[in-house]
Amino acid sequence: xxxxxxxxxxxxxxxxxxxxxxxxxxxxxxxxxxxxxxxxxxxxxxxxxxxxxxxxxxxxxxxxxxxxxxxxxxxxxxxxxxxxxxxxxxxxxxxxxxxxxxxxxxxxxxxxxxxxxxxxxxxxxxxxxxxxxxxxxxxxxxxxxxxxxxxxxxxxxxxxxxxxxxxxxxxxxxxxxxxxxxxx
Amino acid sequence: xxxxxxxxxxxxxxxxxxxxxxxxxxxxxxxxxxxxxxxxxxxxxxxxxxxxxxxxxxxxxxxxxxxxxxxxxxxxxxxxxxxxxxxxxxxxxxxxxxxxxxxxxxxxxxxxxxxxxxxxxxxxxxxxxxxxxxxxxxxxxxxxxxxxxxxxxxxxxxxxxxxxxxxxxxxxxxxxxxxxxxxxxxx
Numbered sequence: 001x002x003x004x005x006x007x008x009x010x011x012x013x014x015x016x017x018x019x020x021x022x023x024x025x026x027x028x029x030x031x032x033x034x035x036x037x038x039x040x041x042x043x044x045x046x047x048x049x050x051x052x053x054x055x056x057x058x059x060x061x062x063x064x065x066x067x068x069x070x071x072x073x074x075x076x077x078x079x080x081x082x083x084x085x086x087x088x089x090x091x092x093x094x095x096x097x098x099x100x101x102x103x104x105x106x107x108x109x110x111x112x113x114x115x116x117x118x119x120x121x122x123x124x125x126x127x128x129x130x131x132x133x134x135x136x137x138x139x140x141x142x143x144x145x146x147x148x149x150x151x152x153x154x155x156x157x158x159x160x161x162x163x164x165x166x167x168x169x170x171x172x173x174x175x176x177x178x179x180x181x182x183x184x
Numbered sequence: 185x186x187x188x189x190x191x192x193x194x195x196x197x198x199x200x201x202x203x204x205x206x207x208x209x210x211x212x213x214x215x216x217x218x219x220x221x222x223x224x225x226x227x228x229x230x231x232x233x234x235x236x237x238x239x240x241x242x243x244x245x246x247x248x249x250x251x252x253x254x255x256x257x258x259x260x261x262x263x264x265x266x267x268x269x270x271x272x273x274x275x276x277x278x279x280x281x282x283x284x285x286x287x288x289x290x291x292x293x294x295x296x297x298x299x300x301x302x303x304x305x306x307x308x309x310x311x312x313x314x315x316x317x318x319x320x321x322x323x324x325x326x327x328x329x330x331x332x333x334x335x336x337x338x339x340x341x342x343x344x345x346x347x348x349x350x351x352x353x354x355x356x357x358x359x360x361x362x363x364x365x366x367x368x369x370x371x
Contacts, residue, residue, distance in 0.1 A: 039211025040211055040212050043217070046217060048220045049220070166305040166336045167222045169223065169258075170333075172223075173221055174218050174219065179216070
């Protein structure tokens with residue numbers, strides 16, 4: 001007999017669930033605000049510069065960056081690079097901040113950007129400022145074809161060159177480059 | 185019942201949006217790359233054109249002349265070394281009756297040289313050959329040696345060889361040329 005009220009209560013609780021499945025709720029309008037965004041993907045975490053030839057040719061290497069971006073109608077985007085950790089300058093090898101010989105430098109050129117414009121000409125990597133890799137215009141977007149890019153993700157190639165100064169002591173030297181993407 | 189239905193719909197919509205947001209977080213606004221370079225031992229040189237060997241005076245004085253070099257070198261910081269050598273890779277036209285390095289027309293005829301070399305401008309030492317050396321067509325002969333951690337200027341450093349060629353009256357008159365090949369190495 002005590003069980004009956006419990007069962008009745010349970011039935012009352014279940015009833016709205018059962019009856020809900022049969023009710024038309026009406027319509028709702030969904031609103032979605034897509035913000036500008038930019039992200040780097042598949043980022044290679046290391047690159048080794050090598051030398052070809054025999055007459056103190058520069059050390060070179062190529063890095064490919066993958067990215068996606070969406071800019072607003074009045075906005076823009078950029079990919080920049082900065083040396084956030086220099087070579088160990090005190091060790092007698094290359095140094096970005098204070099080159100051992102005037103003219104020594106870690107430089108780069110850019111090519112093949114599939115969204116936006118890659119940097120033009122030779123750029124010099126700095127430890128004190130970010131330098132341009134890709135500039136993205138307004139209303140730009142990744143993937144899916146027009147009005148967005150066909151490529152997804154987008155890519156750009158960055159070719160590095162480091163002066164091969166005889167003044168460098170023999171040894172292995174590393175620096176850290178940080179790439180940053182932004183979009184408005 | 186209608187309120188519960190709306191709540192369920194909103195929850196479902198939130199779940200859908202949360203899923204898409206989670207996918208977008210696989211990228212990053214920044215990325216870091218470690219750039220590495222291995223700096224090794226290396227050497228190079230440039231050779232200036234050698235003026236014709238000339239004889240001063242009138243008593244069959246030897247022919248003399250100087251070859252100027254610019255060398256670029258980096259030897260291993262610990263235990264490294266380098267060398268600069270030369271060899272006559274094309275002899276004078278011996279059959280023409282003039283000078284000949286391989287088979288001197290008269291015993292004692294020779295193409296010989298002395299050396300000068302500036303120390304590497306950024307570090308280390310360079311030692312020139314000692315005294316007069318006799319050039320050979322069969323073996324390389326020394327011009328300079330370099331010690332460990334020898335590092336030249338970016339623009340290079342200077343070296344030279346001063347030539348002496350016996351002025352043997354046996355030589356027939358004429359113009360004679362030989363090719364000397366300089367080699368620099370570093371470890």
